[in-house]
Amino acid sequence: MVVVGTLYLLYVLVSNTVANLRDRSIKTSFAFLEETATFAIPLNFFPFWDFTLGESVYWDVFIIGVQNTIIITLLGIPTATILGLTLGVTMLSPNFLLRKLSTGFVEIFRNTPLLLQLLFWHFAFFPPIYNSLPPVRESILTGGMVINSAGIYLPAPTLAGSAGWALAAFLAVAAVAAVMLARHAHRRRMETGVGLPTGTYIVGIFVLALAAFMFFFGDQVGVDLPEKKGLNYRGGMRPTKEIISLWFGLTVYTSTYIAENVRGGILSVNPGQSEAGMALGLSRVLRMKLVVLPQALRVIIPPTISQYLNLTKNSSLAVAVGYPDITNIWLGIALNQTGQALIIVFMTIVVYETINALTSLATNLYNRSVQIQER
Amino acid sequence: MDGISHRHPALHWLHVNLFSSPTNTILTLLAALLLWQLVPPALNWAVFEATFSGTDSDACKYVDEHGEKVDAPGACWTFVKIRWPQFLFGLWYTRNFDQAWRPVLAFVLALGIIAALALPMFSHKQRYQIAAGALVVYPFVAYALLNGAWLGLPEAKTADWGGLTLTLVLASLGIIAAFPLGVCLALARRSRMPVVKGYAVLWIEMFRGMPLITLLFIASVMLPYFFPIGTEIDKVVRAIIAITIFQSAYTAEAIRGGLSAVPRGQYEAAEALGFGFWKSTILITLPQALKISIPAIMNSFIQLFKDTSLVLIIGLLELLNIIQVAARSSQWKGYEAEGYIFAAATFFFFCYSMSLYSRGLERRLDTSLAARRAQQD
Numbered sequence: 001m002v003v004v005g006t007l008y009l010l011y012v013l014v015s016n017t018v019a020n021l022r023d024r025s026i027k028t029s030f031a032f033l034e035e036t037a038t039f040a041i042p043l044n045f046f047p048f049w050d051f052t053l054g055e056s057v058y059w060d061v062f063i064i065g066v067q068n069t070i071i072i073t074l075l076g077i078p079t080a081t082i083l084g085l086t087l088g089v090t091m092l093s094p095n096f097l098l099r100k101l102s103t104g105f106v107e108i109f110r111n112t113p114l115l116l117q118l119l120f121w122h123f124a125f126f127p128p129i130y131n132s133l134p135p136v137r138e139s140i141l142t143g144g145m146v147i148n149s150a151g152i153y154l155p156a157p158t159l160a161g162s163a164g165w166a167l168a169a170f171l172a173v174a175a176v177a178a179v180m181l182a183r184h185a186h187r188r189r190m191e192t193g194v195g196l197p198t199g200t201y202i203v204g205i206f207v208l209a210l211a212a213f214m215f216f217f218g219d220q221v222g223v224d225l226p227e228k229k230g231l232n233y234r235g236g237m238r239p240t241k242e243i244i245s246l247w248f249g250l251t252v253y254t255s256t257y258i259a260e261n262v263r264g265g266i267l268s269v270n271p272g273q274s275e276a277g278m279a280l281g282l283s284r285v286l287r288m289k290l291v292v293l294p295q296a297l298r299v300i301i302p303p304t305i306s307q308y309l310n311l312t313k314n315s316s317l318a319v320a321v322g323y324p325d326i327t328n329i330w331l332g333i334a335l336n337q338t339g340q341a342l343i344i345v346f347m348t349i350v351v352y353e354t355i356n357a358l359t360s361l362a363t364n365l366y367n368r369s370v371q372i373q374e375r
Numbered sequence: 376m377d378g379i380s381h382r383h384p385a386l387h388w389l390h391v392n393l394f395s396s397p398t399n400t401i402l403t404l405l406a407a408l409l410l411w412q413l414v415p416p417a418l419n420w421a422v423f424e425a426t427f428s429g430t431d432s433d434a435c436k437y438v439d440e441h442g443e444k445v446d447a448p449g450a451c452w453t454f455v456k457i458r459w460p461q462f463l464f465g466l467w468y469t470r471n472f473d474q475a476w477r478p479v480l481a482f483v484l485a486l487g488i489i490a491a492l493a494l495p496m497f498s499h500k501q502r503y504q505i506a507a508g509a510l511v512v513y514p515f516v517a518y519a520l521l522n523g524a525w526l527g528l529p530e531a532k533t534a535d536w537g538g539l540t541l542t543l544v545l546a547s548l549g550i551i552a553a554f555p556l557g558v559c560l561a562l563a564r565r566s567r568m569p570v571v572k573g574y575a576v577l578w579i580e581m582f583r584g585m586p587l588i589t590l591l592f593i594a595s596v597m598l599p600y601f602f603p604i605g606t607e608i609d610k611v612v613r614a615i616i617a618i619t620i621f622q623s624a625y626t627a628e629a630i631r632g633g634l635s636a637v638p639r640g641q642y643e644a645a646e647a648l649g650f651g652f653w654k655s656t657i658l659i660t661l662p663q664a665l666k667i668s669i670p671a672i673m674n675s676f677i678q679l680f681k682d683t684s685l686v687l688i689i690g691l692l693e694l695l696n697i698i699q700v701a702a703r704s705s706q707w708k709g710y711e712a713e714g715y716i717f718a719a720a721t722f723f724f725f726c727y728s729m730s731l732y733s734r735g736l737e738r739r740l741d742t743s744l745a746a747r748r749a750q751q752d
Contacts, residue, residue, distance in 0.1 A: 003570055006570075006574065013601050016600065016601050016602055016603055016604075017600045017601055019603070019604055020599065020600040020601075020604055021600065023604050093402070094391075094392070094395065094399065095392065095393060095399050095402045095403055095406070096392035096393055097393060097402075097403050097406040097407065097410075098402050098403070098406050101406055101409070101410070107727065108719075108723065110726075111677075111681075111722065111723045111726035111727045111730070112681070112719045112722045112723050112726070113681040113682070113684040113685075113695065113722055114681070115684045115685055115687065115695065116684060116695055116715060116718055116719055116722065117719075119695070119699065119711075119715060120711075120712070120715040120719070123711050123715075124711045124712035124715055125712075313584075313585070313586035314586065316586040316588045316589055317586075317588065317685070319588065319688055320687070320688065327586065327588055327589050327592065331589060331592050331593075332592065335592075335596060341596050341597055341600070342597075345593050345596070345597060348589060348593075349581070349585065349589075352584050352585050352586065352589065353580075353581065353584045353585075355584070356580070356583070356584030356585075357584075
């Protein structure tokens with residue numbers, strides 16, 4: 001009965017949709033992806049995939065949208081994690097003032113809409129700061145950076161030819177070596193009770209990899225400095241006002257949720273564990289590092305991964321500040337221009353569902369690895 | 376330590392909470408410095424140098440020595456004072472301000488229902504009946520009041536609703552409509568029938584993986600396609616459909632969590648009594664599951680309440696958007712901050728009180744042995 005019912009419902013929906021599409025002469029084909037896009041995309045922060053007005057096609061628009069969604073996510077995750085961890089730990093601080101300050105911060109930013117916060121940062125908080133910066137003619141020039149009221153220009157590293165792939169390969173090798181080292185150190189500690197200064201070694205491995213890369217490919221690495229051309233500066237990397245507002249807003253909002261996870265995780269560890277550490281003569285910091293945090297992390301990490309997913313989804317609020325993410329330029333502008341609703345909606349859904357699936361895969365893998373250790 | 380506890384209690388408190396160690400003292404001083412940097416300027420702006428009087432933006436400006444009009448240094452609360460009817464009730468009710476009692480009455484009724492549920496004078500069964508009755512009847516009463524046509528009052532079409540009223544309508548309708556859908560989805564996801572289960576999993580995972588904005592965009596573009604040609608769907612209705620679909624996936628997961636937390640023995644006991652699926656679900660397992668999932672549902676409701684502001688993107692004049700529009704009018708240009716702070720305060724008031732209520736509810740509904748013992752002590 002259920003099957004028949006849903007099949008009928010599906011039939012009604014599909015036949016209505018087909019009739020509507022025919023009525024509005026919308027074709028369901030991917031051909032429009034090869035057509036030239038007729039609108040300009042706001043400046044990219046990191047132009048991995050270039051866009052040229054009048055040449056680039058809709059396929060480029062899609063790629064740039066995906067790329068910008070990924071960029072803002074990759075920028076937001078580390079900053080939100082650091083801020084969230086700090087807030088979560090200070091919320092449990094024995095210091096009254098510090099505890100109340102961070103709790104107040106978390107409550108304020110958790111209980112107001114992210115959209116409101118983004119609008120506040122973008123239209124009320126940052127503009128006076130930009131306005132207080134010097135005009136273009138009197139730009140501040142330090143260390144290759146240019147700061148003026150039009151924005152901030154950073155020197156951008158450039159990689160010629162195949163150097164980009166080489167760099168990726170070197171970093172991948174270093175990452176594999178780091179994982180192997182961490183495993184070895186863990187095994188050694190389990191067998192002999194003596195660990196290794198793993199953190200220092202891992203930093204060393206990456207420094208070594210970068211040095212080797214510079215040795216072999218150094219001549220292909222350059223720096224693109226911002227230069228004054230006409231009335232304004234060009235070149236270099238330019239974090240737009242939009243990306244700064246969005247990054248700031250997402251970081252603050254997500255960090256309050258991570259802070260709650262951290263706080264809950266630390267509280268979930270039986271106080272007897274910390275007391276046992278005290279009885280062994282461990283200091284407060286060592287107790288946190290060796291006894292409480294490893295146990296708390298099991299509770300903290302799964303919901304925090306889902307906060308990372310939320311951050312990705314929330315980056316779609318980019319449309320409010322004008323950052324060109326996939327929802328803004330693909331589902332918004334490109335759909336408006338082409339009217340190809342079905343294909344565009346389908347492709348957007350595929351992007352978000354892929355991110356969603358990868359995230360839940362990561363969570364499941366983590367949960368499984370933790371469960372084995374639990375015995 | 377011992378010597379200190381003989382001191383004055385206030386000194387003892389200061390020592391333990393603020394100056395117990397060198398690190399602690401440094402942290403206290405840093406925090407105090409931060410407060411000193413932030414609080415006096417903020418108070419100056421918001422209170423001491425702020426303008427509260429007047430009827431237009433000239434009240435917040437003064438003429439400087441060059442004869443030019445300059446913004447006063449403090450906040451301009453005149454903006455909020457003059458425009459609050461719009462912020463709370465939307466444009467139509469501001470034009471017809473004698474009708475503004477209708478949204479107020481609808482809101483008071485909702486508060487009355489919540490109060491009746493919270494008061495201890497009703498038994499559990501009565502509370503259930505009140506809640507069930509309210510879920511079915513209240514949306515119609517609220518619609519009758521807000522629209523007015525059924526009651527013979529001047530009609531305010533859904534497109535005329537705005538401000539906080541629209542925010543509350545979207546959020547409460549979203550949660551009420553999503554609730555039965557969520558229950559069905561949660562039960563379906565635990566079903567042994569693969570087709571039913573497949574549908575539920577597909578629905579829940581698909582809508583949980585998407586941002587609400589994306590769904591609102593899709594709803595505003597695609598919904599008309601699913602209906603026979605020529606069907607006109609109101610913007611507000613499109614938003615409500617998108618919000619309901621979105622919220623149903625989250626409600627379903629909350630309830631599923633509750634269902635799997637019900638001890639297996641309860642299911643087996645129901646089976647032993649010869650109950651079929653529906654009887655055992657409605658009488659035994661679902662009530663327990665709902666109780667367990669109330670905090671999770673409440674949390675997702677708070678989330679939804681904040682997320683209703685996203686309908687701004689598809690052009691609905693809810694609280695945030697109406698403030699935004701007002702702050703971009705030629706008269707009040709440049710007073711965004713005041714408007715945003717008013718919006719933030721309103722959202723904070725609702726969300727924070729809801730989270731306090733949900734924490735209280737969690738404690739009250741905790742009928743576990745340990746909690747009951749704690750109450751007796």
